[in-house]
Amino acid sequence: MPTTVRSFGKINLGLCIGARRKDGYHELRTIYQTVGLHDRVRVQVERGRGIRIRCEVAGVPQDDSNTCYQAAERLLAALGIKRRVTIEIEKRLPVQGGLGGASSNAVATMQALQHELKRELPLPERMRIAAEIGSDLPLFLIGGTVLGVSRGEEVYPLDDGPSFQCVIATPRIGISTPKAFADWDRTQRQRKLTARDASDRINWFSSAALLWLNGYLPRRLGLTGRSSSGVPVDFGGGRAENPLLELVRTGIANDFERVVFPQHPELRELKRTLQREGANYASLSGSGSAVYGLFGSRPAAVRAARKLAAEGTLAEATRTVTRREYWKHL
Ligand code: C5P
Numbered sequence: 001m002p003t004t005v006r007s008f009g010k011i012n013l014g015l016c017i018g019a020r021r022k023d024g025y026h027e028l029r030t031i032y033q034t035v036g037l038h039d040r041v042r043v044q045v046e047r048g049r050g051i052r053i054r055c056e057v058a059g060v061p062q063d064d065s066n067t068c069y070q071a072a073e074r075l076l077a078a079l080g081i082k083r084r085v086t087i088e089i090e091k092r093l094p095v096q097g098g099l100g101g102a103s104s105n106a107v108a109t110m111q112a113l114q115h116e117l118k119r120e121l122p123l124p125e126r127m128r129i130a131a132e133i134g135s136d137l138p139l140f141l142i143g144g145t146v147l148g149v150s151r152g153e154e155v156y157p158l159d160d161g162p163s164f165q166c167v168i169a170t171p172r173i174g175i176s177t178p179k180a181f182a183d184w185d186r187t188q189r190q191r192k193l194t195a196r197d198a199s200d201r202i203n204w205f206s207s208a209a210l211l212w213l214n215g216y217l218p219r220r221l222g223l224t225g226r227s228s229s230g231v232p233v234d235f236g237g238g239r240a241e242n243p244l245l246e247l248v249r250t251g252i253a254n255d256f257e258r259v260v261f262p263q264h265p266e267l268r269e270l271k272r273t274l275q276r277e278g279a280n281y282a283s284l285s286g287s288g289s290a291v292y293g294l295f296g297s298r299p300a301a302v303r304a305a306r307k308l309a310a311e312g313t314l315a316e317a318t319r320t321v322t323r324r325e326y327w328k329h330l
Contacts, residue, residue: 007108009099014252016205048084096174098286144323277304
């Protein structure tokens with residue numbers, strides 16, 4: 001019996017690009033959030049050798065450049081096992097869409113393959129393999145709300161708050177992430193911004209994320225107290241407001257919007273539509289082209305998704321997926 005797993009997408013709640021490093025990657029800070037939109041990955045193991053990829057969607061490679069192929073190959077090697085592996089990908093997440101589809105598929109492959117083989121590679125080893133294949137893979141070994149640092153591959157689980165309604169619009173535009181980074185570098189040079197400026201921005205983003213953790217966590221735990229200056233601090237006690245909303249109120253944004261929106265004004269327009277339709281926060285995800293909005297209620301999210309669909313944009317009302325749900329429904 002083959003093993004089928006859900007391969008959830010992610011959105012980025014803010015993404016700050018720092019300086020280009022000596023290894024060619026950019027220093028990065030972001031908060032990843034897994035969402036309900038997902039592909040399905042089916043893994044079958046038989047006697048023999050070789051890895052086969054099956055996917056009917058154009059643009060998904062079927063050779064060893066496929067992230068699922070690489071994940072399966074490395075997992076088998078690390079476990080010292082030789083088998084014939086067939087990986088079928090049922091795609092709903094857009095290709096080059098900023099929702100981490102290829103990365104998520106690769107991690108889903110590892111999880112399904114482990115299940116098929118009835119063998120498990122320790123998490124740190126799976127993390128290492130994931131990070132070698134791509135910067136956006138390790139987050140999918142954690143799920144829920146995840147802080148990403150370094151080139152995005154160094155991941156830290158954040159508090160697993162309640163789920164949030166969201167609308168994800170997936171225009172049929174593929175955006176190359178390396179090109180988006182190169183465009184970012186060009187704009188930084190044109191504005192004569194230095195590595196020092198880049199590091200200041202990175203630090204600001206980290207502070208905003210920390211401020212959120214400091215404010216939200218005590219509230220969630222129902223704590224009130226006094227600041228070091230003796231001023232009473234009321235964290236609200238009792239029920240906390242939605243943590244994601246508090247997080248986006250810190251003013252975090254996605255730097256890729258500054259290079260992607262000028263080249264694709266229709267994506268900026270999509271963000272505006274989501275805001276007009278009542279999104280509490282709207283943003284490009286990763287380097288795009290997906291644009292999402294966070295909503296206060298399911299009916300509001302469904303209304304906004306319908307409005308976008310009526311305008312001819314693929315859009316779906318879904319929810320953010322907490323870590324607990326992620327592992328329960330994988
Ligand atoms: O790690 P991944 O293979 O997903 O990265 C794809 C490309 O995106 C890299 O080759 C690099 O050009 C760019 N990148 C970057 N800085 C990052 C992540 C990716 O410049 N932090």
